[in-house]
Amino acid sequence: MEQTFLMIKPDGVQRGLIGEIVSRFERKGLQLKAAKFMVISRELAENHYAEHKGKDFYERLLSFISSGPVFAMVWSGDNAIALTRALIGKTNAVDAAPGTIRSDFAVHTNFNLIHGSDSPENAKREISLFFAPHELVEYEHSI
Numbered sequence: 001m002e003q004t005f006l007m008i009k010p011d012g013v014q015r016g017l018i019g020e021i022v023s024r025f026e027r028k029g030l031q032l033k034a035a036k037f038m039v040i041s042r043e044l045a046e047n048h049y050a051e052h053k054g055k056d057f058y059e060r061l062l063s064f065i066s067s068g069p070v071f072a073m074v075w076s077g078d079n080a081i082a083l084t085r086a087l088i089g090k091t092n093a094v095d096a097a098p099g100t101i102r103s104d105f106a107v108h109t110n111f112n113l114i115h116g117s118d119s120p121e122n123a124k125r126e127i128s129l130f131f132a133p134h135e136l137v138e139y140e141h142s143i
């Protein structure tokens, strides 16, 4: 089983899309392991997006991601990283395939609704930034 970190960003929360987005992962058959509704500090935002430091959109990204509550989650399942990224769609909504979250609901790269880990290494790192090990819940799940 693979785990991944997903985070509905402030635009997704403001637009009332938490239920719609969570429902897509549930219907797919992935298992929710942890969830947290929270406002991200500047320090956590810097750690989470460290790989983008120095890029022209970095400061805008940090202030946006801390501008309102996010819904941070851990999901589990076979190929969870690739599957969730397929459901989310390409970073730029213009390139996102029809039927993906970003194609269906987003217009702009800066407001693309949700973040998903892009590798097992980043999933591990991002999960540990947002959740303590005991916050991941073990329970029976059938698909």
Ligand code: CMP
Pocket (backbone or CB within 6 Å): 052, 057, 061, 091, 109, 110, 111, 112, 114, 115, 116
């Ligand atoms: P996310 O998957 O959260 O990872 C980094 C975020 O930076 C990305 O989604 C976008 O919301 C944002 N971003 C803004 N401009 C760009 C860009 N030119 N390339 C990649 N990401 C960008």
